[in-house]
Every structure is written in structure tokens, then in C-alpha cells.
Amino acid sequence: MRSTMVMMLSARAAALTGRALRPAPRTLVRAAPVSSSTPSQNLLQRLQGVAEDALKVAQETGPRAALARTVQGQRAVLETLLELRTELPAPPPPATILKATQDAQRAAASGGDAATAFATPLLEWGRENVPPELAPRIARKLAERLGATYVKLGQFVASSPTLFPAEFVREFENTLDAVPAISYEEVKKVVESELGPLSDMYATFDREPVAAASVAQVHRATLKDGRTVAVKVLRPGVDNLLKADLGFLEVAGKVTEAIAPTFARVSLANVLADLRSTMLDELDLRKEADNLEVFDKWLVESQLDGVATCPLPVREACSERVLTMDFLDGVALTDLDALRKMYGQDFDAERTLLNALNTWSLGVLSCDFFHADVHAGNLLAMEDGRVAFLDFGIVGRVPPRIWTALRDAGASVAAEDYKGLAQALCDMGAADSVDIDQFATDLEALIKSLDDVNPQIALQEAEGGVAAQIAVDDSEITEVLLKLVQLTERNGIKLPREFGLLVKQALYFDRYTKLLAPDLDLVRDDRVVGFDDQRAGAIDV
Numbered sequence: 001m002r003s004t005m006v007m008m009l010s011a012r013a014a015a016l017t018g019r020a021l022r023p024a025p026r027t028l029v030r031a032a033p034v035s036s037s038t039p040s041q042n043l044l045q046r047l048q049g050v051a052e053d054a055l056k057v058a059q060e061t062g063p064r065a066a067l068a069r070t071v072q073g074q075r076a077v078l079e080t081l082l083e084l085r086t087e088l089p090a091p092p093p094p095a096t097i098l099k100a101t102q103d104a105q106r107a108a109a110s111g112g113d114a115a116t117a118f119a120t121p122l123l124e125w126g127r128e129n130v131p132p133e134l135a136p137r138i139a140r141k142l143a144e145r146l147g148a149t150y151v152k153l154g155q156f157v158a159s160s161p162t163l164f165p166a167e168f169v170r171e172f173e174n175t176l177d178a179v180p181a182i183s184y185e186e187v188k189k190v191v192e193s194e195l196g197p198l199s200d201m202y203a204t205f206d207r208e209p210v211a212a213a214s215v216a217q218v219h220r221a222t223l224k225d226g227r228t229v230a231v232k233v234l235r236p237g238v239d240n241l242l243k244a245d246l247g248f249l250e251v252a253g254k255v256t257e258a259i260a261p262t263f264a265r266v267s268l269a270n271v272l273a274d275l276r277s278t279m280l281d282e283l284d285l286r287k288e289a290d291n292l293e294v295f296d297k298w299l300v301e302s303q304l305d306g307v308a309t310c311p312l313p314v315r316e317a318c319s320e321r322v323l324t325m326d327f328l329d330g331v332a333l334t335d336l337d338a339l340r341k342m343y344g345q346d347f348d349a350e351r352t353l354l355n356a357l358n359t360w361s362l363g364v365l366s367c368d369f370f371h372a373d374v375h376a377g378n379l380l381a382m383e384d385g386r387v388a389f390l391d392f393g394i395v396g397r398v399p400p401r402i403w404t405a406l407r408d409a410g411a412s413v414a415a416e417d418y419k420g421l422a423q424a425l426c427d428m429g430a431a432d433s434v435d436i437d438q439f440a441t442d443l444e445a446l447i448k449s450l451d452d453v454n455p456q457i458a459l460q461e462a463e464g465g466v467a468a469q470i471a472v473d474d475s476e477i478t479e480v481l482l483k484l485v486q487l488t489e490r491n492g493i494k495l496p497r498e499f500g501l502l503v504k505q506a507l508y509f510d511r512y513t514k515l516l517a518p519d520l521d522l523v524r525d526d527r528v529v530g531f532d533d534q535r536a537g538a539i540d541v
Contacts, residue, residue, distance in 0.1 A: 072146070072147075073146065075145075076142055076145035076146050077142065079145060080138060080141045080142050080145060083141065084134075084137070084138060084141065087131070087134055087137075088134075089129050089130050089131075089134075092122060092125050092126075092129075096121055096122065096125045097122075099121045100117075100118045100119070100120070100121040100122050101118065103117040103118060103120065103121060104117045104118035132167055133167060133171070135167075136165075136167045136168045136170070136171035136172070137171055139154075139168065139171070139172075140154060140171050140172055140174065140175055143172075143175060144175065146245070147214055147241065148214035148215050148235075148238050148241055148242060148245075149241065149242050149245035149246060149249075149279070150245070151175055151214045152214075152215070152279055153249075154172040154175035155172070155175060155394075157169060157172040158172040158173045158175065166482045166485070166486065169482060170479075170482070180212070181208075181209045181212040181217055182212075182217065182235055182236065184207040184208075186236055187209075187217070187219065187233050188205075189236070190233050190234065190236060190321055190322065191205075191231070191233060191322055193321075194319035194320070194321050194322045195317060195319060195322060201223070201224075201316075201317050201324075202221045202222065202223060202224070202229075202231075202317075203221075203222045203223060203224050203226070204221060204222045205219060205221040205231070206219050206220045206221060207219075210230065214235070214238075215234065215235060215238055215242075215282070215283075216232050216233055216234050216235060216238075216285075217232075217233060217235065218230050218231065218232050218233075219231045219233065220327055221324075223314065223317070223324075227314075227326075228326075228327040228329075229314060229317070229324050229325060229326060229327050230311065230324070230325055230326070230327040230328075231317075231322065231323070231324050232285060232288075232322070232323040232324075232325070233321065233322055234283065234285065234321040234322075238283070239283050239321075242279060242280060242283060243280065246276035246279060246280065247276070249276065250276050282393065283320075283321075284320050285318065285319070285320060285321060285322060285323035286318060286319070286320055286323075288323055288392060288393070289313035289315070289318050289323055289325070291369070291392045291395065292310055292311060292312060292313050292325060292392060293312065293313065294367070294368050294369075295310050295363075295367065295371075295389070295392065296309075296310055296312055298363065298366070298367045298368070299359075302362060302366065304358075304359050304362070306386070307355040307358075307359065307385075307386055307387065308355060308356070308359040308386055308387050308388070308389065309328070309382065309386050309387075309388050309389075310328075310388060310389045310390070310392075311325040311326040311327070311328050311388075311390065312325060312326050313325045314326075328380060328382065328388045328390065329382075329383075330380030330381050330382045330383070330388050331380060331381050332376045332377060332379070332380060332381075333352065333353070333356065333376055333379045333380070333381055333387075333512060333516070334376040334512070334515065334516075336349070336516075339352075339381055342381070342383055343381075349516040349517060350516065350517035350520055352381050352385075352387060352516075353509075353512055353513060353516045353517050353520075354517075354520075354527055355386070355387050356374075356379055356387040356509075356512075357509050357512075357513075358527075359387065359389070360374060360389075360505065360509070364398065364502065368397070369395040369396060369397050370395065370396050370397075370398070370502070370505070371389055371392065371394075371395060371505070372394045372395050372396040372501045372504075372505060373391060373393070373394040373505075374389075374505045374508050374509070375508060376512075377390075378390045378391045396498055396501040396502065397498070398498055398502070399496070399498060402428045402496060402498065402499065404427070405424045405425070405427040405428035406424075406428065406499075406502075408420065408423070408424035408427070409421050409424035409425060409428070412424055413447070418440040418441070418443050418444040418447075419436060419437065419440040421440065421443055422434075422436050422439040422440040422443055422491075423436060425439075425443075425488060425493060425495065426439075426493055428495060428496065428499060429488065429493045429494050429495040429496060429499070431492060431493045431494075433492060434491055434492045434493060435491065438491065439488075439491040439493075442487050442490075442491065443487070446483055446484060446487055480507055481500060481503055481504050481507060484503065485500065
């Protein structure tokens with residue numbers, strides 16, 4: 001059996017017809033203007049621009065938020081260093097520091113990059129004397145202590161193996177987004193400040209949250225008409241916190257580019273500015289409500305609403321900081337005992353899996369965005385037989401520039417044409433000189449290795465006995481994706497982040513297939529949407 005990645009990349013072209021592709025937002029790379037100024041004058045000009053940006057950020061966030069965050073940051077650094085003190089190496093010897101200083105002075109005198117010259121000897125010393133896993137672990141511990149912004153950044157790193165070093169991606173897979181729930185009184189205050197008296201909108205409102213994270217928490221409630229809903233509420237002050245942190249990161253990126261122009265080549269400041277804009281958008285829950293309505297409308301138009309669903313927002317009970325939506329009660333796709341209890345012993349796991357799989361793959365091609373976090377907790381089997389997609393906090397968009405290469409890759413894998421796949425991946429990414437034949441051989445070995453993973457069965461105590469639950473190891477998913485990234489980079493190719501997001505979701509489905517329907521042939525089974533499939537809408541499974 002070939003992996004679901006194969007099937008995902010070969011999803012049908014027919015779904016594209018009649019729909020205009022919406023271009024994805026792009027991060028612009030600004031080229032530095034040609035100047036006859038001296039290096040010191042250029043540096044001064046760049047720093048003046050950074051100072052103006054820093055002043056603007058300070059005005060947006062307010063001095064109180066910036067001061068409070070500075071104190072919290074210092075505390076987080078001290079607590080992290082104390083926790084890991086037994087693992088920290090001794091500082092660099094004086095000779096290494098002296099060499100770094102002399103190299104920087106020579107570079108400055110000749111008009112070179114003094115910051116890079118100073119850092120190089122220190123980095124070389126670090127590679128020889130610091131355990132490679134220590135820096136990522138320090139970064140993750142700091143992120144967890146610093147809270148919402150850095151937890152989100154950690155999740156971004158974990159989901160972007162095409163952008164970040166493998167050791168950081170692995171470590172940030174373990175990022176904890178578990179924080180103490182805020183009190184019912186605080187939640188009530190936020191809701192009433194946005195919507196008015198709680199009793200005017202809701203008949204009941206549970207005091208204890210269903211889930212709590214660093215940015216928001218969710219409570220179960222009922223409306224006046226008796227409908228059960230989930231109410232997502234932003235934590236008080238999280239907006240000011242994110243603005244202060246993200247503003248600092250953006251300015252830090254510009255400072256880095258100013259003193260070390262090497263970083264300007266990768267447009268570090270622009271990437272951070274784009275990330276800041278994207279994350280601040282998440283603070284407006286009305287935009288998440290928009291995403292839910294777009295996905296629901298797409299399901300109806302694609303005739304998939306009979307096999308899949310998502311929670312719909314209750315618009316009169318939504319605002320910038322409160323999102324009220326349908327409460328969907330279902331069972332995770334990997335909980336076989338609960339599924340059989342719901343549906344009976346004749347539960348058709350294969351049919352349910354196919355419904356989820358076809359909905360996601362068609363969404364990649366024809367919806368405005370695709371769900372980019374399909375771990376087991378975000379895919380529920382409903383009692384009415386449909387599959388529910390939850391949590392659209394992480395979504396992806398496929399830029400038009402990689403569509404053709406994506407379709408070619410899918411067609412090549414379906415035909416087991418690994419040389420064609422190698423060429424398609426070269427077209428998709430930024431490629432130097434590539435040995436296509438060797439690349440094809442490496443890809444074939446990697447794809448065939450995906451079939452060697454065995455299902456994991458977890459036994460848990462349950463009422464009246466023991467319950468079995470199949471497990472999908474997130475770290476295993478990441479390792480496979482890292483192997484693909486390392487393979488492409490070893491062959492001189494840098495793949496776009498969007499491709500990494502797509503493949504990671506495809507690998508989730510690959511694991512679900514091995515666990516729920518191990519005999520299913522995703523390439524040849526006509527119930528799976530294929531590259532040459534001409535059927536519209538729902539697929540009869």
C-alpha cells in the first residue's frame with residue numbers, strides 16, 4: 001500500500017474547474033537600494049529606521065505593557081537557566097572571545113559584516129562544546145514560560161520543517177499549551193463586556209471550561225432556544241500581550257538585519273512582520289467565524305454536507321473576543337471502542353475514514369483554504385454518520401505558483417514515476433543543480449519506507465473493563481516529514497512551507513489508514529478521489 005501522501009498529491013483536477021484560485025498572501029522581499037555611503041553611514045541610517053519602528057510599536061502597545069513584559073521576560077530567562085543549570089556548559093574561553101573581537105574589528109575596518117565576523121568563532125565553539133539538543137530545549141522552555149505569543153511561535157516552528165532546523169522542529173513538537181483556566185467571573189466579565197448580560201443571551205453557561213489554552217478557553221452553554229453551543233472566549237489582556245511581544249519580535253528582526261545584513265537576504269524582518277500581522281488577526285474571533293461559514297458553504301456547494309460538517313457560528317452571540325458556535329459531540333477517529341459503542345460492533349471504520357479523507361483532499365483543491373491541523377482531536381465521528389472538522393485556527397492556502405507542480409507530483413506518484421516526482425518537486429521549490437536520477441532513487445526509498453510502521457494499541461482503564469485506543473504518534477509524523485525535508489535539501493532543493501503543511505496532514509491520514517483500514521489501496525480504490533476522477537461532489541463509499 002502506498003502512503004496517503006501519494007493520494008493527497010494526486011487529488012482530482014476536476015475539482016479545480018469552475019473555481020478561481022485565490023492567490024495566497026505573499027511576503028515581499030525588499031531589495032536594499034544601491035548607495036555610495038560608507039558602511040557606518042548605512043548602519044546609522046538603518047538603525048534610525050529601526051528606532052522609528054520601535055517608537056511606533058511602543059505607541060501601539062503602551063509603556064505599561066512593554067515594561068510589564070520586560071519584567072516577565074527577565075523572570076522567564078532566570079527560571080529557565082536555573083532549571084537547566086546542570087546542563088549548561090562553561091562560557092567560551094577568553095581566547096575564543098578575543099578572536100571574535102579581532103575578527104569583528106578587521107571586518108569593520110574593511111567595510112565587511114562585523115556582526116557576522118564576531119559571531120562566527122562563537123558559533124563554531126558552540127557547535128563543538130554545546131549539546132545540539134540544549135539550545136532547542138532552552139528555547140522551548142522559554143516559550144512555555146513566556147506564554148501565549150511564544151507558545152504560538154513554537155507551534156509555528158513545529159509545523160514548518162521546511163523553514164527551521166530539524167532539532168528545533170522536534171523539540172517544539174513538545175510545546176505545552178496547557179495553562180490554568182481563568183475564573184468563571186473573569187470569563188463572565190469578558191462575555192458581558194462584548195455581548196451584554198450573560199442571562200440575556202444564554203439559558204445556561206457552564207462554570208468550568210471544556211478546554212483552556214494560552215489565548216482562549218471554551219465553555220459549554222445553551223441558548224434561549226435550547227440549542228447547545230460552545231463559547232470560545234479570549235483571555236483578558238492577551239491582545240495587549242501579543243501586540244507587545246510581536247512588536248518586539250518585529251523590531252528585533254529589523255535590528256538583526258541592520259547589524260548583520262546577511263539576514264536581510266532571507267527577509268527575516270519581513271517574515272516576522274507578516275507573522276505578526278497573521279497572529280494579530282487571530283485575536284479577532286469574528287474572522288474565525290468567517291472561516292467556519294466559508295467551510296460550511298463549501299461543503300454544501302460541493303455536495304459534501306451529507307458526509308462532513310463543522311460548527312456554525314451564532315452571529316448574534318459573536319464579537320471580536322467571543323465566538324459562540326455549535327457544540328458538536330462526537331468521538332475521535334482513533335477511539336475504536338467508543339466508535340463501536342456509538343455505532344455498534346458493525347461500525348464501518350473504512351467508510352468513515354474515506355469520508356474524512358475525501359473531504360479534506362477536495363478542500364485542498366477547491367475551498368478557499370484547507371484545514372492544516374487534522375490530528376485525531378480535530379476529526380470527530382458524529383452519531384449521524386458524518387465526520388466533523390473542528391478548530392480552524394491553523395489553515396493553509398496553496399499558492400497558484402505551486403499548483404502545477406503539485407498536480408504533476410501527484411500524477412507521478414500515482415504512476416510510481418519517481419523521476420517525474422523528483423522533477424515536480426524541483427519545479428515546486430527553489431532548486432540549485434540537482435541530480436534527478438539520484439533524487440528519484442532517494443524518494444522511492446523514502447516513500448516505500450512509510451509502509452513499515454506498525455499500529456500502536458493503547459489500553460486504558462474504562463468503566464467495566466479496559467478500553468482499546470489506537471495511537472497516532474505526532475513525533476513519528478514529524479520524523480517522516482523531516483526525512484523528506486532533509487532529503488530534498490541534500491539534493492539541493494528548498495521546498496515552500498505550504499508543501500510541508502500539506503504533507504504533514506497527508507501523513508496523518510496515512511497513519512489513520514494503516515490503523516483503521518490497513519487493506520485499503522488509496523491509489524487504486526475508486527472510492528478515493530483520483531487525479532482523473534470526473535465525479536462531482538460527494539463520492540459514494
